[in-house]
Amino acid sequence: MSSIQVPERRPILGPWFAVAAILMIGVYIRAIFFTPAEATQGLAQKIYYIHVPSAISAYLAVSITALMSIVYLWLHEERADRLAEASAEVGLVFLSGVLITGPLWGRWIWGTWWTWDARLTLTLFLWFLVAAYLVMRGAIEEDAMRARYSAVLAVLAAILIPFIHLSVYMFRTLHPMPIVLKPSAPSLPHEMLVTLLFSMASMAFLCVVLIGARYRFGIVRDAARLELTGGA
């Protein structure tokens, strides 16, 4: 029998998750009670404080996946592959958040849930690529082959990120232009800007904490697989 044992002590969700949850509650309270409503869109505009940070966090997670995939292709380091997988799964969750909150906001300000414009379509395409990455990982049994194929797909998927961000400049689109992440100064009132930056930092922190949790889950899963199958 294999001598590897499933790690028992390390909690999957540590104290940092509690910190992230408290920060997210703080974001909700600040956005709802301490941030003024936008003049034309009304209270529906407050979706902005979770929609944009979810998108930034998703980009962060997919970028980590691509970076760790490059590290894997270079060094064949198993930990890099596991971290890439963890980031991809968390990235998919955050991309789902973007694709759910966007239509809820769009229905209110555009009068439609969805339109096939460049940014929305490319974001949906990235969601499918990350989903395909995870499905492919589940379908290939041989470890090295799975890591190599999925690493290549992850790098290709991450190339979409700059195109998604710049799509509003490159194509005619319904989606608003960036008002913070742009070369000139942010064109957002101070109180709204503070809420947005607080939300971005909190959600990026939550994203990193979840990637850490998913990485530890990967260790437990792999150890359990080895222990239950005797390393076969």
Added chain:
Amino acid sequence: MDTSTPYHIAYTVIAVLYGGYAFSLWVRARRLRRSARAFRSGSE
């Protein structure tokens, strides 16, 4: 529909999605640890 309804729905969805994902990780790991423990005690 009141203008606050979309953001109430959006904020709830985000809390359920991200919180639910974290909870699913905890549940899946717990299940794996339990089955490994059962396997270990069964093979002793």
